[in-house]
Amino acid sequence: MSSLTMGNRFGRNTTVQSENNRPNSLTSGHRACQGCGEALAARCSLDAAYIETKGNIAVVNATGCLEVFSCAYPENSWNIPWVHSLFGNAAAVASGVAAAFKSQKKDIRVIAQGGDGGTTDIGMACLSGMFERNDDVLYICYDNEAYMNTGVQRSSATLTFARTATTLPNGQYMGNDIRTGKNVPEIAMAHGIPYVASASIGDIHDLEKKVKKAIHIKGAKYIQIHSPCPLGWGYPTENTIQLAKLAIKCGLYPLFEAENGVVVNSTAIDNIISVESYLKGQKRFAHLFGKNAQVNSWKVIQELANNHIRKYKLGEVVYE
Amino acid sequence: MLQQLEGSQALAKAIALCRPQVVCAYPITPQTHIVEGIGELVRNGTLKNCEFLNVESEMAAISVAIGSEAAGVRSYTATSSQGLLYMMEAVYNASGLELPIVMTLGNRTIGSPINIWNDHSDAMSVRDAGWLMLFAENNQEAVDLHIQAFKIAESIKCPVMVCVDGFVLTHAYEQVNIPEQNEVDEFLPKYNPHISMDKKHSYAIGAMVSPNDFMEVRYLAHKRQLDALDVISNVREEFLSKFNRNSGGLIRGYNIDGADTVIVAMGSVLGTIKDAVDNLNASGNEKFGVLSIISYRPFPQNEIKKALNQAKRVIVVEKAFALGKGGILSQEIELVLKGLNIDVISIIAGIGGRIITKQMLMECFENPKDKFQFLGLNRATIEKEYQSPCISKVGKE
Numbered sequence: 190m191s192s193l194t195m196g197n198r199f200g201r202n203t204t205v206q207s208e209n210n211r212p213n214s215l216t217s218g219h220r221a222c223q224g225c226g227e228a229l230a231a232r233c234s235l236d237a238a239y240i241e242t243k244g245n246i247a248v249v250n251a252t253g254c255l256e257v258f259s260c261a262y263p264e265n266s267w268n269i270p271w272v273h274s275l276f277g278n279a280a281a282v283a284s285g286v287a288a289a290f291k292s293q294k295k296d297i298r299v300i301a302q303g304g305d306g307g308t309t310d311i312g313m314a315c316l317s318g319m320f321e322r323n324d325d326v327l328y329i330c331y332d333n334e335a336y337m338n339t340g341v342q343r344s345s346a347t348l349t350f351a352r353t354a355t356t357l358p359n360g361q362y363m364g365n366d367i368r369t370g371k372n373v374p375e376i377a378m379a380h381g382i383p384y385v386a387s388a389s390i391g392d393i394h395d396l397e398k399k400v401k402k403a404i405h406i407k408g409a410k411y412i413q414i415h416s417p418c419p420l421g422w423g424y425p426t427e428n429t430i431q432l433a434k435l436a437i438k439c440g441l442y443p444l445f446e447a448e449n450g451v452v453v454n455s456t457a458i459d460n461i462i463s464v465e466s467y468l469k470g471q472k473r474f475a476h477l478f479g480k481n482a483q484v485n486s487w488k489v490i491q492e493l494a495n496n497h498i499r500k501y502k503l504g505e506v507v508y509e
Numbered sequence: 510m511l512q513q514l515e516g517s518q519a520l521a522k523a524i525a526l527c528r529p530q531v532v533c534a535y536p537i538t539p540q541t542h543i544v545e546g547i548g549e550l551v552r553n554g555t556l557k558n559c560e561f562l563n564v565e566s567e568m569a570a571i572s573v574a575i576g577s578e579a580a581g582v583r584s585y586t587a588t589s590s591q592g593l594l595y596m597m598e599a600v601y602n603a604s605g606l607e608l609p610i611v612m613t614l615g616n617r618t619i620g621s622p623i624n625i626w627n628d629h630s631d632a633m634s635v636r637d638a639g640w641l642m643l644f645a646e647n648n649q650e651a652v653d654l655h656i657q658a659f660k661i662a663e664s665i666k667c668p669v670m671v672c673v674d675g676f677v678l679t680h681a682y683e684q685v686n687i688p689e690q691n692e693v694d695e696f697l698p699k700y701n702p703h704i705s706m707d708k709k710h711s712y713a714i715g716a717m718v719s720p721n722d723f724m725e726v727r728y729l730a731h732k733r734q735l736d737a738l739d740v741i742s743n744v745r746e747e748f749l750s751k752f753n754r755n756s757g758g759l760i761r762g763y764n765i766d767g768a769d770t771v772i773v774a775m776g777s778v779l780g781t782i783k784d785a786v787d788n789l790n791a792s793g794n795e796k797f798g799v800l801s802i803i804s805y806r807p808f809p810q811n812e813i814k815k816a817l818n819q820a821k822r823v824i825v826v827e828k829a830f831a832l833g834k835g836g837i838l839s840q841e842i843e844l845v846l847k848g849l850n851i852d853v854i855s856i857i858a859g860i861g862g863r864i865i866t867k868q869m870l871m872e873c874f875e876n877p878k879d880k881f882q883f884l885g886l887n888r889a890t891i892e893k894e895y896q897s898p899c900i901s902k903v904g905k906e
């Protein structure tokens with residue numbers, strides 16, 4: 190057999206996480222919950238950016254779980270230059286860091302990061318301003334689909350019918366029935382910025398590839414990373430990666446890249462699954478399947494997935 | 510060099526002489542001409558190595574400055590009134606993070622009702638936010654205070670707000686002496702930041718601090734403000750010997766020795782007050798003096814006490830007040846003079862840009878009828894409003 194058969198090719202396609210020079214930008218000892226998707230997403234992203242730039246990165250963090258669990262005085266888990274200012278201004282602070290580097294002619298790449306609340310809600314104005322000026326910043330949103338740090342309240346990234354502390358299902362009320370959420374990658378694309386991508390900790394190779402590509406691009410970049418949250422979603426901590434994978438496979442979290450406002454590629458799904466198998470593993474959707482559930486209400490969510498499958502050309506719609 | 514300039518243009522030139530490397534601009538009257546002026550100086554190459562950012566809100570303006578200072582670069586922005594309130598959360602954040610940003614506050618009142626004219630309501634709304642706050646009496650001092658502000662801010666790692674009365678100063682054409690670049694360079698050397706964000710000096714700043722340590726952090730911030738009293742005085746001395754101009758410092762007395770009544774105020778109204786006092790001193794028996802407060806934060810209690818303790822009466826002319834309480838500056842002066850048996854009278858003046866004339870002030874200084882009063886309050890308007898069905902008058906005034 191040739192040495193290029195499948196079994197012998199593993200070594201060529203490793204992630205930064207599996208290398209022994211892994212930089213641990215976010216190192217151990219922090220206070221994230223067991224199974225935290227956001228901690229994993231942050232470490233994967235920043236390690237990839239770190240390797241790619243030989244450590245020449247500077248990070249601005251919005252308020253949220255990530256900031257709270259990583260840097261509570263006198264402990265600090267960041268092995269990189271890191272600044273936290275406020276909840277809604279991370280994009281603008283990052284614009285300032287980038288402007289400072291530009292004026293000093295330093296080639297240090299700037300990353301801003303925050304949760305979905307800090308990005309798609311309160312940080313939207315600063316984010317849009319940063320995009321519009323095409324400031325040289327990579328903004329990463331760790332999307333766990335709610336305000337987790339304050340106890341799981343709904344954000345504009347919360348999935349339809351999800352139970353949160355501010356959308357508790359009650360009788361006829363199915364939980365978060367306020368339309369379909371804000372599609373921030375598309376809003377980013379509408380600014381015509383050079384690079385936009387969605388990613389997921391369910392596909393770390395893809396995630397790293399996107400971060401490594403984005404970090405070199407001059408101008409504004411946006412990556413939104415699906416980051417399941419065991420506490421907020423209600424699932425056993427060991428299922429984080431599994432759920433992220435299911436969200437990709439059912440089409441609810443389409444993985445794509447866009448350049449200058451146009452989608453240039455998306456990750457086709459091998460065997461599309463029904464959203465039911467994704468939703469059923471999470472307590473936040475239990476009311477859709479319990480004995481008081483309205484018949485087939487979860488099919489509304491299937492329709493969202495089907496729309497993604499068609500729009501981003503992920504494959505053929507199987508579950509109508 | 511002496512030049513005939515609009516206040517804002519003079520400030521733009523002065524700030525450019527300080528060589529900021531990041532300047533963020535967002536329009537709000539009456540501050541706008543300053544950042545417009547700086548933008549022009551960047552584009553025409555006068556101010557080099559400076560990134561000029563047109564941002565989308567005041568929240569972004571101050572946040573950009575927070576980012577650029579965190580990365581170790583001299584940074585400047587300006588605002589007024591509603592803009593200051595819009596950035597409020599980050600105003601506290603900037604001082605908490607110990608970032609020596611310099612910001613001009615083109616003083617303007619706060620709505621509603623919306624009003625673009627001058628008073629000090631905006632400044633008073635951030636008096637406890639941890640910024641040093643310096644008030645300029647005229648455009649020459651406004652120019653000089655900005656040059657001093659960068660030096661003060663950077664030496665104690667604390668942001669400085671230079672308060673410049675909207676329109677009265679920002680839009681007034683006066684002769685101003687703009688220093689030469691080499692003089693300013695000698696006075697204000699290249700910024701040597703205490704933090705930066707490259708991997709050699711990597712820091713994590715902005716940690717969460719628990720009840721175990723938070724009070725100590727705040728204590729140290731307070732202590733730093735008190736230390737600034739010396740720094741501000743020293744920088745004034747240094748400025749005086751370099752530029753031969755007596756600008757800045759903590760307070761400034763005018764005819765204080767032997768004065769029966771001392772008028773206390775901040776900002777541009779001091780010019781009118783000094784005129785009024787000159788007239789009164791030329792004609793009457795009572796002797797009047799004036800005390801300018803330049804450094805409002807830190808509040809120079811000891812210096813103020815020393816300046817006022819011989820007076821029989823102190824009249825505070827203040828351009829802002831606390832609704833439901835009364836004067837703000839006068840309360841602080843009263844506390845300083847506690848136990849000294851000196852009458853403190855509060856005159857609320859110039860609210861929302863209401864005119865303050867020498868005549869009005871002279872009448873009031875000679876015969877201040879009440880301990881607390883509004884200068885030039887139009888009773889007829891108020892009585893008319895009380896007739897309206899929308900407003901109810903409960904109790905007596």
Ligand SMILES: Cc1ncc(C[n+]2csc(CCOP(=O)(O)OP(=O)(O)O)c2C)c(N)n1
Nearest residue numbers: 253254276304305306307335336337338339
């Ligand atoms: C101006 C302001 N409003 C509200 C808060 C309270 N707050 C802190 S973190 C947070 C939730 C963060 O949610 P998200 O951005 O989604 O991040 P996550 O914690 O889910 O990672 C909220 C509401 C705040 N710190 N500042």
Ligand SMILES: [Mg+2]
Nearest residue numbers: 304305335337
């Ligand atoms: Mg969240």
